[in-house]
């Protein structure tokens with residue numbers, strides 16, 4: 001008998017079935033299979049069928065783009081966040097096939113704009129197809145080239161309401177500094193992939209460019225007086241990761 005069972009059956013404690021009743025599983029959901037099942041359960045009740053988004057993923061796969069778009073739930077969160085702050089101008093760094101771009105564009109009014117920066121000509125071409133098919137092309141401008149160069153050319157007026165940072169992680173801190181400069185007071189920055197299975201917090205285990213880049217960014221947050229921010233960890237079928245959310249003071 002496991003320790004947990006002994007504890008559950010202790011008289012005068014939580015009764016014969018423990019605190020949570022007979023339906024409670026003994027094993028906490030800590031495997032990838034459990035995370036995926038939970039993700040699917042919640043998504044199936046909260047996210048609507050979306051032909052344009054499905055088509056964007058299919059077309060990206062067919063054109064050999066890597067499967068690293070945000071998850072459907074994270075895409076919906078980006079949409080909700082941008083919508084809830086009444087965003088009109090959004091800066092996205094890292095377009096890939098435009099999956100997150102479509103979510104963000106949908107949150108904007110007809111005269112709103114997502115300016116999205118992408119290094120790869122090929123990714124930008126596929127994104128253009130997907131964004132056009134989704135009917136949001138009038139709200140999206142893709143700028144092709146290294147994002148650091150493009151950021152110097154992006155007009156700082158009018159200011160952006162929302163920024164989504166999701167390109168190479170080496171430059172994460174540089175992107176964050178640039179995004180802050182282009183953002184209005186009260187504007188928000190969402191930074192993807194800041195946990196990477198916990199490796200960002202464990203330099204002894206991983207000194208890849210990816211983790212080093214994120215770590216450098218997180219370390220710099222300690223002295224950043226221009227924003228208030230928090231990191232939220234997420235577990236999905238794709239594993240353990242998370243995002244940082246910052247609001248400019």
Ligand code: SAH
Pocket residue numbers: 068069070093094095096097098099100101117118119120123145146147148166167168
């Ligand atoms: N935001 C997308 C996923 C982006 S994946 C989504 O959720 O759907 C990261 C993207 O950043 C890739 O397309 C990659 O080509 C791009 N990228 C990598 N380095 C870059 C750089 N220096 N400048 C601009 N884009 C870059």
Ligand code: DHB
Pocket residue numbers: 068069070166167192193
């Ligand atoms: C990876 C995942 C991402 O979300 C991203 O933006 C870049 C890379 C990855 O798993 O390699």
Ligand code: MG
Pocket residue numbers: 068069070166192193
């Ligand atoms: Mg990402």
